[in-house]
Amino acid sequence: MFRSFRWQIALWFVGLSSVIYLALALVGALCFFTSLSHSMDEELKVVASQIGHAIDVTGDKPTFRDWLRVVETEPARSVMSMQLFDPDGNLLEHYGPPGIPRLLEGQEEMTENQQTVRIRQSKLTHKGNLVGYLQLQLPADKRSELTREFLATMAIMAPFVLFGFGICSYIVSGIAARPIEHLFVTLQRFVADAGHELNTPASIIQARSQSLERKLTKQGIVVDDVPVITSASERMGQIVRNLMLLAELDSGSQEPVRTTLDLQEIINCTLAEFLPRFQEKKIALKSSLQPITVFTDRESIDCILRNLVGNALKYTETGGAITVTCVTHEGEVCLTVEDTGIGIPEDSLPLIFERFYRVDKSRSRASGGSGLGLAIVKAVTESLSGRVEVESELAKGTRFYVYLPLPRASAVAQKLHTCL
Ligand SMILES: Nc1ncnc2c1ncn2[C@@H]1O[C@H](COP(=O)(O)OP(=O)(O)OP(=O)(O)O)[C@@H](O)[C@H]1O
Ligand SMILES: [Mg+2]
Missing domain, CATH: 3.30.450.20 (PAS domain)
Known part of the structure; x- marks a missing residue:
């Protein structure tokens, strides 16, 4: 960075x-x-x-x-x-x-x-x-x-002067950025350390409140506060883990572990885990997936998909539909998650990838959102040299596009596959 x-x-x-x-x-x-x-x-x-x-x-x-x-x-x-x-x-x-x-x-x-x-x-x-x-x-x-000679001399000197400027500015910017870099690294380390420290108590609170809830249920006692503590500690744990993940992505310390993968299979696996939530909310799941072989990090793809599908589920009313497609286009893989949900106002579109940004804070809080999911999607996609785009219309739905580069050989193979 x-x-x-x-x-x-x-x-x-x-x-x-x-x-x-x-x-x-x-x-x-x-x-x-x-x-x-x-x-x-x-x-x-x-x-x-x-x-x-x-x-x-x-x-x-x-x-x-x-x-x-x-x-x-x-x-x-x-x-x-x-x-x-x-x-x-x-x-x-x-x-x-x-x-x-x-x-x-x-x-x-x-x-x-x-x-x-x-x-x-x-x-x-x-x-x-x-x-x-x-x-x-x-x-x-x-x-x-x-005058022409003067201008010609200036033009001949230009590349040398600019090259000199370039070298000087690179050295000077390195010196100027050092304190900022130091501060940034300190902040990252702080977030990572604080995350580790908070994660343990959050997990303990969550585990203990779940166990307490079970014990009380066995004894036929209903205490309203216990499920609230359980879900709050669960949410706190999730925020802490998300912050730690973002700090890790910012530091670039964890390189994606790339392997040859079948994208269709990963998407199907992840979607299968979401099926109960689709059924519970009576939302139709549609998918149109090409068999695409990619050389990428499985966990990153999984993380992107979980966040986008999770959002689509969260912000789509009962009876709606979510469509996941994956195609290759001009040397790139394009993964699309489209929903028929509440949509995002146009003025919020440039902000939704910022950390802790939520369009409707009260609504997002009620649905358990902290505004880190899309920031993670963006950072993870960029760590795979890809980019993420969004289109949305209020009350009609939202479509997220994730573009990932295809390795060259794979791009040729996919092209052949599409032609055949
Ligand atoms: N599919 C969607 N439809 C409508 N609004 C969306 C959708 N996806 C994201 N948003 C809006 O963008 C905001 C940011 O999304 P993001 O995933 O970063 O946060 P979150 O879902 O609120 O919380 P988290 O993902 O951290 O649990 C959301 O609060 C929501 O307002
Ligand atoms: Mg989210």
Whole structure:
């Protein structure tokens, strides 16, 4: 149980770390992208201020003056497109790559023909009059390439980082779970020890009250209290045994003793023991069982069946019917116990497998229930690597499904058997 607890914490941690890592990678890429855009803008600003001196604005149209000097001193600027426009936005001159040959007023960035450029415009004035525009365009390929490289690096690093996180979280969760594990083991030991200590007096009280009841009956004396003591001690003994069984299942100390069994035979044997109670309550017992060979623990199957059939009997009115079926389905055995009883309210369905949970406490107490039976069914089924499900409708009935895995060879054999 604690191993799975530890794995669960570790997996949650790795899952959470993956999300954080992904978020960091995306935020990092965004910051990287923004800072590259910012430095491109800075470059455009510097070039614009330097090139401003090389533009002649005294004639009727602005022209590059002395621009070769600017270009020669800054070879890197050959990737930058420099354009001169008249006040109406007509292109007059350009140097460098053609870029987007339009005046893109108010735009910081533009994508056209699969090319993205960062843009900067400056107004050219002479004696306070607008004489044209200088527009610079810097291709953003390098920025995209660098951002892609950043993301690729983060993606390559991801498995190593997450593996590291996984190992750390497994170690840390082990350390964090140690005190809880210690407490849990102490509690289990306490329940087991208390169970052993209580079981003996409960058995003695039960045996002595039964013997007292017999003696008094022989002498023709009827004392109402004695049968009450007998049934209460019987119930107490049952609760103690159930608690001990749950503590044992929780600790995982008792591995199921698996042998090759005929499931049909086990079910028939267990049902035969219930027959007097069926007859007493006038409830019809129906069964539909396939001959299924399983490799499992006989006592566990018996325990599951006793609890489910016991419940069905307890919560079905006289005249009702209980059906037990057992079939194989997709590599699993499906054992079903269905009744036509009082049913379980929908909001109680997720709770009925919890310890000491009873839908109607007064009713269950009257029928001798303590709310441990289904918790045991669930724990026992899970110890056999199976699962248990329930469907119910109030006043119509309840159906419990217990799914158990079939061993592979057995699954093939069962399939053949079903086909023949
Ligand atoms: N077949 C059923 N029909 C209707 N209600 C059911 C049925 N099986 C279980 N329940 C409800 O689920 C509750 C829990 O069942 P569970 O078997 O755990 O406890 P219990 O039968 O009351 O006591 P215990 O099994 O410990 O003697 C029951 O109290 C009952 O309210
Ligand atoms: Mg029960």
